[in-house]
Amino acid sequence: MEPKPRISAATHPITLQSIREQAERATSILAQARGHMLAPDSRKTPPLFSATQLSDRLGLERSQYEYRVRNPAGLPTGRLNATGARREFTLAEMRQWAQHYRQDHLRPKGAEAITISTAHFKGGSSKTTTASTLAQGLGMRGHKVLVIDVDPQGSMTTLFGYLPAAEVDVEQTLLPLFSGDEIDLQYAVRSTYWDGVDLVPASSALFSAEFILPTRQLKEKSFQFWRTLDFGLDTLRTTYDVIICDTPPSLSFLTVNALMASDGIVMPLPPNNLDFASSAQFWDLFKDLADDFAERGAGKDFAFINVLLSKVKYAAPKDNTGQSTAIIREWIQAAYAERVLPVEIPDVEAVRTASKEFGTVYDASRDNVSTRTFKSAFEAYDRFVDLIEQQMETFWLRQIGG
Numbered sequence: 517m518e519p520k521p522r523i524s525a526a527t528h529p530i531t532l533q534s535i536r537e538q539a540e541r542a543t544s545i546l547a548q549a550r551g552h553m554l555a556p557d558s559r560k561t562p563p564l565f566s567a568t569q570l571s572d573r574l575g576l577e578r579s580q581y582e583y584r585v586r587n588p589a590g591l592p593t594g595r596l597n598a599t600g601a602r603r604e605f606t607l608a609e610m611r612q613w614a615q616h617y618r619q620d621h622l623r624p625k626g627a628e629a630i631t632i633s634t635a636h637f638k639g640g641s642s643k644t645t646t647a648s649t650l651a652q653g654l655g656m657r658g659h660k661v662l663v664i665d666v667d668p669q670g671s672m673t674t675l676f677g678y679l680p681a682a683e684v685d686v687e688q689t690l691l692p693l694f695s696g697d698e699i700d701l702q703y704a705v706r707s708t709y710w711d712g713v714d715l716v717p718a719s720s721a722l723f724s725a726e727f728i729l730p731t732r733q734l735k736e737k738s739f740q741f742w743r744t745l746d747f748g749l750d751t752l753r754t755t756y757d758v759i760i761c762d763t764p765p766s767l768s769f770l771t772v773n774a775l776m777a778s779d780g781i782v783m784p785l786p787p788n789n790l791d792f793a794s795s796a797q798f799w800d801l802f803k804d805l806a807d808d809f810a811e812r813g814a815g816k817d818f819a820f821i822n823v824l825l826s827k828v829k830y831a832a833p834k835d836n837t838g839q840s841t842a843i844i845r846e847w848i849q850a851a852y853a854e855r856v857l858p859v860e861i862p863d864v865e866a867v868r869t870a871s872k873e874f875g876t877v878y879d880a881s882r883d884n885v886s887t888r889t890f891k892s893a894f895e896a897y898d899r900f901v902d903l904i905e906q907q908m909e910t911f912w913l914r915q916i917g918g
């Protein structure tokens with residue numbers, strides 16, 4: 517057998533200078549890769565929707581749909597596909613139908629946007645996938661959505677079609693708000709390929725907020741570092757119906773800002789030991805923080821806190837994985853009780869593949885949505901979006917005293 521190659525520690529110390537060179541090399545390679553990724557034909561586009569998808573999404577009877585296509589009364593009627601056999605609608609067209617037929621579910625007059633954050637200590641628990649899919653799903657249902665990337669990793673920025681390193685200047689992130697150069701987040705809003713969803717992007721430079729916020733707090737006694745984002749959203753709350761924040765895997769200054777600006781929190785929780793343990797730590801630390809804020813006279817309550825079972829692996833009953841998942845699911849139920857949403861997102865290859873292609877299940881075109889596992893993920897996300905929308909409706913009704 518051939519001996520396996522061995523490696524040893526560097527013969528010379530790795531100096532900061534060589535790290536600098538390594539960083540420059542990586543940035544230069546990224547710039548080349550970026551040129552390729554930003555080719556005009558690689559720009560993201562939303563899929564087209566069939567008549568059945570449109571009707572299902574909006575809860576229309578087939579007869580209602582057919583009547584409306586014959587008597588559009590201002591609604592777009594899509595167009596026949598290349599073979600002339602099927603009618604197809606763009607996302608923007610579907611949104612127009614949604615705004616016509618789903619008025620009862622949309623933000624009522626006099627109510628303001630609801631802000632929702634996905635949060636968890638644990639990396640990879642599907643915070644970004646959950647936040648992005650939720651934003652797309654609510655957009656399809658006719659809501660006007662603002663997504664805020666609060667994570668310097670910029671994953672949500674990428675999912676919404678922008679490369680953080682190439683297309684996001686630090687002035688276009690949350691940073692100027694946190695540094696005090698801006699007080700209204702409007703400056704950072706840009707549109708995305710997904711009609712109905714605008715974005716405040718992130719890039720790695722946003723990480724310096726972790727130093728800027730505590731420094732400002734030390735200098736300005738009356739400064740409330742935890743409410744900077746909340747205040748920055750004030751004017752946007754009358755422009756949008758929903759504001760969705762994706763947070764980093766920590767309870768950092770950035771995450772605390774998102775949580776304190778939020779009316780609802782969704783914690784995606786894969787049912788395994790480590791994720792469950794970090795979820796308990798997260799709430800424990802959050803409780804301490806909340807106590808600290810309360811002592812400083814800053815009260816806070818939430819309209820909802822949801823635990824979403826995510827990346828759930830199903831195995832044969834005899835399989836150990838299946839058994840341990842069942843036990844952890846019991847712990848989760850015992851710990852979070854009514855906060856656990858009555859839906860589970862299965863761990864399926866389709867979601868992983870979609871994210872490798874910088875998208876979610878809602879980005880998939882009709883041609884590759886027919887497998888059973890894909891459908892299971894798709895239907896679970898639809899149900900999840902429904903459950904969030906129902907809570908949004910009660911939030912708005914309470915706001916306007918209904």
Ligand SMILES: Nc1ncnc2c1ncn2[C@@H]1O[C@H](COP(=O)(O)OP(=O)(O)OP(=O)(O)O)[C@@H](O)[C@H]1O
Nearest residue numbers: 639640641642643644645765862863864867868871
């Ligand atoms: N339902 C699912 N089935 C299979 N893979 C999934 C599912 N949901 C998410 N993933 C995969 O898990 C990985 C982590 O997901 P995601 O980036 O959403 O997690 P995150 O909590 O935002 O991570 P981070 O803590 O780094 O921000 C991704 O590769 C994603 O494709």
Ligand SMILES: [Mg+2]
Nearest residue numbers: 643644667671
């Ligand atoms: Mg993430």
